[in-house]
Amino acid sequence: MTIEIELKFIATPQAAEKLAEKLAAWPHQHFAARDLTNIYYETDDNQLRRWDMGLRIRGVDQRYEMTLKAAGKTVGGLHQRPEYNVDLTEPQLDIARLPTEIWPAGTDITALQSQLQPLFSTHFQRETWLVEFGGSEIEVAFDRGEVTAGELSEPLYEVELELKSGQRDDLLKFADALIALGGLRLGSLSKAARGYQLAQGNLPRPVRALPLQKIAAKASVEQGMINAMTAALTHWQYHEEVWLRGNKNAKASVIEALETLRQAFSLFGALVPRKASSDLRQKLTRLEEMLADEENNAEAACFSLTSVEAQLALTHWLVESQWQNWLDDKSRSKLQGSFKRFSDIMLSRIAADLRETFDGVQLFNEFQDKATRLNRQLLAVNLLAGAYPAEDVNSWLEGWQELQHAIREKQERGLIHLANLAIRPAPFWLNSGIKR
Secondary structure, eight states, X not given: OEEEEEEEEEEOHHHHHHHHHHHTTSOEEXXXXXXXXXXXXXXXXXXXXXXXXXXXXXXXXXEEEEEEEOSOEEETTEEEEEEEEEEESSSOOOGXXXXXXXXXXXXXXXXXXXXXXXXXXXXXXXXXEEEEETTEEEEEEEEEEEEEETTEEEEEEEEEEEEEESOHHHHHHHHHHHGGGXXXXXXXXXXXXXXXXXXXXXXXXXXXXXXXXXXXXXXXXHHHHHHHHHHXXXXXXXXXXXXXXXXXXXXXXXXXXXXXXXXXXHHTTTTSOGGGSHHHXXXXXXXXXHHTOTTOOHHHHHTSHHHHHHHHHHHHHHHTTGGGGGOOHHHHHHHTSBHHHHHHHHHHHHHHHHHHHHTTOOOHHHHHHTHHHHHHHHHHHHHHOTTSOHHHHHHXXXXXXXXXXXXXXXXXXXXXXXXXXXXXXXXXXOBTTBOO
């Protein structure tokens, strides 16, 4: 088994033409393009997908390799997954040759083998460079081809950076230098994810609401912070993809993701000094300002250096825990405290703030003035309340969401009544640690 550490970019054809020239700035070895074919396998009920596994056979130069990628971690476009490889003499699937311990307990390997069928394939040319950067070796692969499932297909232009030896920090710094090329954006969707989408009919991806952030009961405050910001980044990248595929309504959800990040920095600001994230927050602010321009089209915005720099900076900040360099012992201790207790305290403050903000408001323009505050506090609840039953959280949120909707739709009548209803419900959390 190896742990594969890759950073994936979606490229425009124009950027691909300039890649070799850009890479000439560093010591490197170049390897000519080769034709690669990958066939991905799955059961009728998508059992591997549910286990967060991907299984393929790759063919190159009449040589074949079976690869299984197991559940791992993706932050931004950085993919870190256990990978198992088996050389084959012919392109015939034989999962009995994979280590038995990789499968969930009780898996009948023979039965699973009989259920696996080709689901989709990728066909592309791969050109590679082995680049020396810092103290590390980084493989740069440019893939150009298509993903195919039945009669459906879509073009493939990807640049993958894989850490062959050295430090993950070097990989991220190299990526920061490479994006100056332009025409690159971080790709959170793997080739397999795109293949599954095609195999399911390539239905339009819907705009999604920001979900409640589930987290382990005994998670630390630091884990809660990472979870919150990773969720915002996932929301951002998902809706960026939806926007690029033609749904103009997804732009609002990209902006919502940036607002969610703003709230996350605010929630944890008492524990992580602002100077620890000042450069990152400036990049996010510049992106917000750019997106405020109604004339922006999806491709110009999502492939802009402003957007890609911000995503890469956030990815780097999260995976390298860059805030740690700015903490004293007291702050470190607080970050290792209970996220559940932290959430209870913050939820109590949010409820008190909303009650104070809307209690006694009479005029429509006053409600409009307070709408931004309401929006941000409701985003904060989504980041904090995942330890509680979703039905209890949603029941408490319902009144505030109805008020939010009425203000957005400029429904001047009934706002006072809606505000009074929203204020009324008892808290679903343990208020400042005191059980109800």
